[in-house]
Amino acid sequence: VEGVEVDLHSIRLKRDPENPPKPDQQPNQKQVIQQQYVTFKPHTHAYTDPVLKKGILGNFEPKQPEPPGVAGGPGEEAKPFVLGPEYKDAVQASIKEFGFNMVASDMISLDRSISDIRHEECKYWEYDDRLLTSSVVIVFHNEGWSTLMRTVHSVIKRTPRRYLAEIVLIDDFSNKVHLKERLEDYIKQWNGLVKLFRNEKREGLIQARSIGAQKATKGQVLIYLDAHCEVGTNWYPPLVAPISKDRTVCTVPLIDSIDGQKYTIVPQGGGDDDNFARGAWDWSMLWKRVPLGEREKRQRQTRTEPYRSPAMAGGLFAIERDFFFELGLYDPGLQIWGGENFEISYKIWQCGGQLLFVPCSRVGHIYRLQGWQGNPPPAHVGSSPTLKNYVRVVEVWWDEYKDYFYASRPETLTLAYGDISELKRFREEHRCKSFKWFMEEIAYDIPAHYPLPPKNVEWGEIRGYETSYCIDSMGHTNGGTVEIGPCHRMGGNQLFRINEANQLMQYDQCLAKGADNSVIITHCDQKQHTDWKYFKDLHRFTHVPTGKCLDRSDLLHTVSISDCDTSKTSQKWEMNNIVAV
Ligand code: UD2
Numbered sequence: 001v002e003g004v005e006v007d008l009h010s011i012r013l014k015r016d017p018e019n020p021p022k023p024d025q026q027p028n029q030k031q032v033i034q035q036q037y038v039t040f041k042p043h044t045h046a047y048t049d050p051v052l053k054k055g056i057l058g059n060f061e062p063k064q065p066e067p068p069g070v071a072g073g074p075g076e077e078a079k080p081f082v083l084g085p086e087y088k089d090a091v092q093a094s095i096k097e098f099g100f101n102m103v104a105s106d107m108i109s110l111d112r113s114i115s116d117i118r119h120e121e122c123k124y125w126e127y128d129d130r131l132l133t134s135s136v137v138i139v140f141h142n143e144g145w146s147t148l149m150r151t152v153h154s155v156i157k158r159t160p161r162r163y164l165a166e167i168v169l170i171d172d173f174s175n176k177v178h179l180k181e182r183l184e185d186y187i188k189q190w191n192g193l194v195k196l197f198r199n200e201k202r203e204g205l206i207q208a209r210s211i212g213a214q215k216a217t218k219g220q221v222l223i224y225l226d227a228h229c230e231v232g233t234n235w236y237p238p239l240v241a242p243i244s245k246d247r248t249v250c251t252v253p254l255i256d257s258i259d260g261q262k263y264t265i266v267p268q269g270g271g272d273d274d275n276f277a278r279g280a281w282d283w284s285m286l287w288k289r290v291p292l293g294e295r296e297k298r299q300r301q302t303r304t305e306p307y308r309s310p311a312m313a314g315g316l317f318a319i320e321r322d323f324f325f326e327l328g329l330y331d332p333g334l335q336i337w338g339g340e341n342f343e344i345s346y347k348i349w350q351c352g353g354q355l356l357f358v359p360c361s362r363v364g365h366i367y368r369l370q371g372w373q374g375n376p377p378p379a380h381v382g383s384s385p386t387l388k389n390y391v392r393v394v395e396v397w398w399d400e401y402k403d404y405f406y407a408s409r410p411e412t413l414t415l416a417y418g419d420i421s422e423l424k425r426f427r428e429e430h431r432c433k434s435f436k437w438f439m440e441e442i443a444y445d446i447p448a449h450y451p452l453p454p455k456n457v458e459w460g461e462i463r464g465y466e467t468s469y470c471i472d473s474m475g476h477t478n479g480g481t482v483e484i485g486p487c488h489r490m491g492g493n494q495l496f497r498i499n500e501a502n503q504l505m506q507y508d509q510c511l512a513k514g515a516d517n518s519v520i521i522t523h524c525d526q527k528q529h530t531d532w533k534y535f536k537d538l539h540r541f542t543h544v545p546t547g548k549c550l551d552r553s554d555l556l557h558t559v560s561i562s563d564c565d566t567s568k569t570s571q572k573w574e575m576n577n578i579v580a581v
């Protein structure tokens, strides 16, 4: 089989030499899966762990030789590639359009080499050589050419051919010229290995991924990637081995960050060998990472073994195809962008599966740079599809915990989120476990990092009394100051809550006194940031520890605390509810 192009179905038939299926009897996927025998094999050569100073027995992994890139070319080995100032305008324009420096990307080989940044131990794992095959699914909407094609090239270059059944591209109604005939012509070089399907309307990334699952029929596992990734050295076996062993396991690679300017690959966790994180959320459903704690570490023999994670970031994961269908793919009511990562994570855990993070499988992802114009949702969906998605997910999966979500996002209480009866029925019929079980057994460490929020006393925009100026966090967090801006009634950075613990909050952050009587927004400290009292009738916010009052300058756009003075209109405030629509 090695190195020869063969029909994948014939490989499937050959899987079990002891008990070959009769020629007229094509096995279905489930039978094939029961024939997989995947083990992490015992190691035979000594390897000393550099940190633990402990001997681990290991063979050097059998690795696919990697074709060289363009030796010494721009960005090779993921070395920094920096353009001169003469490109400045073109670079800015490309960042606005695509979110990355496409001028630089276009000069870097689509087949560039990268360096092997894996933990040393990863080089000593051995994987069974009968892993499941995969379809790699990439959905895209108006992506840049070279970042998209480098994703495809890296998969082809670094995936053993016998496992790569196909690459399925789903064009989510792009309107860029370079994604039309040029793309169709370009993928012809792979003789059908790379397939392209086009959505007839903008579906959003969530439904586009479900469509991808329908179209990708050749592989046993579906591997999802964003359209601006590069897979790393030997990424495939560690990612698929756990699924090959147990089809209800879903895996996520370690996601490194590719710099969208210089195209270096910045290791997640700063490259620290032991800086692993689990996927989490705060109670307003923002994506978070929490450190891998002792309880999880104890479950493992070695440091680079896969570990359990409560949630995935969303873009990059592998799931057995039939299992994804059994889970009903994504909720068909989720629109465009956001929340689907939590929906699938909860569904996996609560309905009998497992979600593992795999440190030895690494994939780089380019995060969008500031200045990107974004992908506005199409006109036919409402204005807050992401918020609606969150509400659907908590309504279906969070049980009584949904109160914590509404405490964190009171503006969504009245949001019309559509019909969820099908999903509730699914949960019932599959006897999926409660969210309480999930919080106690799997996500037990999250409340220590993101405490369950107390009930709100009042919430909404904080408007200068009878003015058109509101407090605005300007998106600042972790110690940034809050400012004054024109009220926009859109919520977001102008939406605050004061709760029974006297915290004045936005999302997971608390308002607190900064230097020189400034007001900052920062990570909530349970002891320190229980500072505020709102006297509704007096239109006053008091900072309890200092006995001073919340004050502002509409002219300077600043917020401060100062000695209380009832004659000062700048100390008068009103808090008005805002509802998401
Ligand atoms: C993260 C995820 C992303 C997705 C999102 C929440 C990672 C690394 N990325 O944001 O995969 O889970 O959170 O929903 O975990 N796209 C479409 N149609 C659209 C919009 C986007 O096809 O209407 C494509 C887009 O071209 C890209 C993918 O969907 O390939 C993900 O979008 P993104 O890269 O803008 O999301 P990201 O990485 O900010």
Ligand code: MN
Pocket (backbone or CB within 6 Å): 226, 227, 228, 315, 365, 366, 367
């Ligand atoms: Mn992305």
